[in-house]
Amino acid sequence: MEIIQAVRFSPDGTALRIIDQRALPGKLVERDLRTLDDVCDAIRTLSVRGAPAIGIAAAIGVAVIAAAAPEALTHLEFRQSLAHAAETVRGTRPTAVNLPWAIDRMLAVLGREHVNRDALVAALRVEASAILEEDRAMCRAIGEHGLPLIPGRARVLTHCNAGALATGGMGTALAPIYLAALEGRDVSVFACETRPLMQGSRLTAWELERSGVPVTLLADSMAASLMQRGSVDLVIVGADRIAANGDAANKVGTYALAIAARHHGIPFYVAAPTSTVDPRTATGAAIEIEQRDASELRAIGGIATAPSGVATYNPAFDVTPASLITAIITDRGVFSAPYHFEATRP
Amino acid sequence: MEIIQAVRFSPDGTALRIIDQRALPGKLVERDLRTLDDVCDAIRTLSVRGAPAIGIAAAIGVAVIAAAAPEALTHLEFRQSLAHAAETVRGTRPTAVNLPWAIDRMLAVLGREHVNRDALVAALRVEASAILEEDRAMCRAIGEHGLPLIPGRARVLTHCNAGALATGGMGTALAPIYLAALEGRDVSVFACETRPLMQGSRLTAWELERSGVPVTLLADSMAASLMQRGSVDLVIVGADRIAANGDAANKVGTYALAIAARHHGIPFYVAAPTSTVDPRTATGAAIEIEQRDASELRAIGGIATAPSGVATYNPAFDVTPASLITAIITDRGVFSAPYHFEATRP
Secondary structure, rough: OOOOEEEEOOOOOOOOEEHHHHHOOOOOOOEEOOOOOEEEHHHHHHOOHHHHHHHHHHHHHHHHHHOOOOOOOOOHHHHHHHHHHHHHHHHOOOOOOOEEEHHHEEEEEHHHHOOOOHHHHHHHHHHHHHHHHHHHHHHHHHHHHHHHHOOEEEEEOOOOOOOOHHOOOHHHHHHHHHHHOOOOOOEEEEEOOOOOOHHHHHHHHHHHHHHHOOOOEEOOHHHHHHOOOOOOEEEEEOOOOOOOOEEEEEEEHHHHHHHHHHHHHOEEEEEEOOOEEEEOOHHHOOOOOOOOOOOOHHHHHHHEEEOOOEEEOOEEEEEEEHHOOOOEEEEOEEEEEOHHHHHHOO | OOOOOOEOOOOOOOOOEEEEEOOOOOOEEEEEEEOOOHHHHHHHHHOOOOHHHHHHHHHHHHHHHOOOOOOOOOOHHHHHHHHHHHHHHHHHOOOOHHHHEEEEEEEEHHHHHOOOHHHHHHHHHHHHHHHHHHHHHHHHHHHHHHHHOOOOEEEEEEEOOOOOOOOOOOOOOOOOHHHHHHHHOOEEEEEEOOOOOHHHHHHHHHHHHHHHOOEEEEEEHHHHHHHHHHOOOEEEEEOOEEEEOEEEEEEEOHHHHHHHHHHHOOOOOOOHHHEEEEEEOOHHHHHHOOOOOHHHHHHOEEOOOOOOOEEEEEEEEEEOHHHHHHHHEEEEEEOOOOOHHHHHOO
């Protein structure tokens, strides 16, 4: 089984190689990006998406831009232009949390003393590789901690895309599924299409099919009917932010799945890196929910599907209370209520 | 307030006048249909949809075809050609229940003795008008029985389209809402878009907006989040078939809304004519659920939204158990568990 690799160095190390997610699910387009403009465009246009993948793309982007900088620059000019490039990349997506974090790590390397320019370029490359490898390890750790929760024959329902396309590794929610499939277990996935932006049908269905994991697509509204038929053994979703009490914000639609899972007595798991837990957010009530543009609900592919001026309710996320979550699968282990994430912090 | 009229006679009585629902929500196109081909095409292509509206369109269609038949036909030829036309209309949509029922009523008129051809044509026109008027009265009766369930300030969530566009009158689920608005009450509607065919955004949002009832559109997956915010006072949906025990089959997604409503302590009503109750169906378990074509989930407007060959779960309906239904609003009154619909049959 081959799990796709959303972001990485090109084999010769001179470029950031991405899977262009705008071309999915139609075709697999890999692009090698070498310039600041190309890296910024890729993040801005959602060619790269998923908070971890964006952070990695930014770090590798800075490293390859450094390697390709004109030899004529003085060491000071080189550092200044690189710092400017890093800040430009940071500005592409103001809300993605891993992006400023990755840029800060690269700037810290840039701020250190190096014997010469080559050593600095090498150090930046090492740091970007570390960010990628840490993410891959984080994904695998989530997968390994989640694996015991997957029964021998498992039909797993998931929402949105918390898979390889969103990370540097095998994803978060999909990591235990990939590991179960790698072990040869009989695991299959029901992917909710995830309106309005269809990450489930465009991305999750695509990456699972490509890896040979059996996948069935359904509209979000059909999940409860599927549970009623007894066709779902467990639910695993990702998370964008987890409060200290275990309340979890994730792509809108997650909460409805949690309620339906509880109604049918089906385990409901959230899988996310411990970095997603925000200890300063006491409960989900403190999580602000972004309202997205009405156009996402009024038209599809330029074709009007609703009256042009109709009011909309279009939240990006919803909050699933900890009481509906069976357990939270992290890279540091599986947690359940009452949550004490802090105890495990290094 | 003006409630749209989906199917009727044209003012001069020579045509079946329909709102072409394929043109919605983009524009209001009314079409006058006078020939067998036009009537059949309109039903087959979903220019007319909704079981009651299809039945009415078929009846009016037969009546106007009769009135326009060539004078040269003998009385026998006239009856034969009209019986053939009626059977052709019947064949356009094999599953719609009101269609064969309306055709049978028109054929019964055709089978009776009439003093001459003009009298037969007039009788067919009278029968078609009766079918339309009975449906209008049925809608209004549902509205009046449902009206006391609408609080003074009501934010109502609904699914799919069980409105004026689906009937000859003011709809079923929307009838109490229209009556509340006509009374000047502060009533507003949240319309779930209803994937995959978008009847909520294309039709319900359109007809409510046109009538001046405040409407807000949301994706199906967002309804639970809306309930969590305390923004929904009650849910009213239609039904395609109701079992003797009160289990109700309706457009897929209804069941998930019922579970979420129960979770939040929100009343969940089904509104439908008593003819929707099938006494031969003991419980919802006996209702067969149509699986629709995978193409509805794989592409939108010709644009691929999923891998081309991906497996799908695409049921047209789901079954909400009576235990999740607060009450069923019919043209003969409001029923709640344990259901004894039979007692009220005439």
